[in-house]
Amino acid sequence: MHHPTVLEHIDEDAIRALPKAEVHIHLEGTFSLLDILTLAKENEVALPGPAATLFDITTHDAFTAPAVTTGGGAGAGAAGLTGFLRFLDWQCGLVRTPAQAARVAYAFAVRQSASGIRYSDVIVNPTHWNAWRGREFDLLEAFATGFDEAEQDGLCEVRVAYSLLRSQSAEEAERIVRDILELRPRRVIALSVDGDEKVSGRTGEKFRTAFALAASGGLRRTVHAGESSGPEGVWDAVELLQAERIDHGVRSIEDPALLERLVADGISLGVCPRSNVSLGIYPSWPEHPVRRLLEAGVQVTLNTDDPAPLGSTLESDWSVAAQQFGFTYADLVGFAARSIDASFAEPETKSRLHAELAAVAEARGR
Structure with a gap:
């Protein structure tokens, strides 16, 4: 990776x-x-405010007034995250029928395909979908129906990472994993955990048994860590939860020994710069450590986290990253290759995507 004197123009x-x-x-x-x-x-259902400003959650009392939130999604400082999570809860609460859930899944595949994304491991935290409490596996089946239709129509292939919430109990987490392993819901390929680390504290030990069950049952493991907390969350994810991939993980930059461990074990970081800046982890793009993580040898991918309320797309975020950090087209080809490697796609899918990527990159180089 080099630092060009004149930035290479890479359009979306x-x-x-x-x-x-x-x-x-x-x-x-x-x-x-x-x-x-x-x-x-x-x-x-009435909207909480004007439709034109719906994604500006800071303007709506329903999302900013003091209250307890269920958690999930991205992570950040208290006020911004609290309103953001309430917004997600309200929005997901609008999905009440299998047909509506399938439509949301299909729309997701459409959105991904429009960005040139061929495969996605999508995180689903059922605690947000309050109309489906006690029927979480019916919700997953409805999503699978939508993803099936999308794939049949030639859209992005999607698999699901079922995400625990940090505030759930160890017993509940273990029950969920046992149910997943017994029922094997379609398209569920991994176990995840998300929520605000700063509020919940260190939860690695609490979920250790659940993730061990997941590993022994063949589920892949991805863990939100090293975002609103420091490197200790990433250590817990690696050592206690058998994480194969870290969601965020940017605070790893603060611990050289942790960087060495991530490199040695080939554990990738699913980094989301716009989310980190928008939600206050870093004050600006130039202060984000994505380039320093790459230069340390860590396998880094660029992702969107929650693109709709953050007002972005993957190609927009990659374009901004190229401008802010001096990434070249070759660097972005590297990000694409690492995204395929870091995914939980089947080996044949990875091989096909790598071949397609190489062909596109070669054609541009001619």
Whole structure:
């Protein structure tokens, strides 16, 4: 990776054309404004504020007034995260029928495909979907129906990482994993955990048995860590939860020994720069450690986290990253290759995507 004197211009069309995967994105954070307005009308639910400013959660009392939130999604400082999570809870609460859930899943695949994403490990935290409490596996089946239809229509292939919430108990987590292993819900490929580390504290020990069960049962493991807390969360994810991939993990930059461990074990970080800046982990793009992580030898992928409320797309985030950090087209091809490697796709899918990526990169180089 080099630092060009004159930045290479890389337009978003060229980024979209790169076959790639996305490995850190929450289904809860991908509802378009049209999705939300349609669901609200179908369920006769009033909007919390003007439709035109719905994604500006700081303007709506329903999301900013003091209250207890269920958690999930991205992570950040208290006030911004609290309102953000309440917004996700409200929005997901609009999904009440299997047909609506399948439509959300299909729309997700459409959104991913429009960015040139061929495969996604999407994070689903059922605690947000309050109409489905006690029927979480019915919700997963409805999502699978939508993902099936999307794949049949030639859209992005999607697998699901079932995400625990940090505030759930060890017993509940273990029951969920046992149910997943017994029922084997379609398209569920991994176990995840998310929520605000700063509020919940260190939860690695609490979920150690659940993740051990998941590993022994063949589920892949990805853990949110090293975001609103420091490197200790990443250590817990690696040593206690058998994490194969870390969602965020940016605070690893503060611990050289941890960086060495991530490199030695080949554990990738699903980094989301726009989310980190928008939600206050870093004050600006230039202060984000993505380049320093790469230069330390860590396997880093670039992802969107919750693109709809953050007002972004993957190609936009990659374009900004190229401008801010001096990434070249060759660097972005590297990000695409690492995204495929870091994904939980089947080996044959990875091989096909790598071949397609190499062909696109070669054609541009001619």
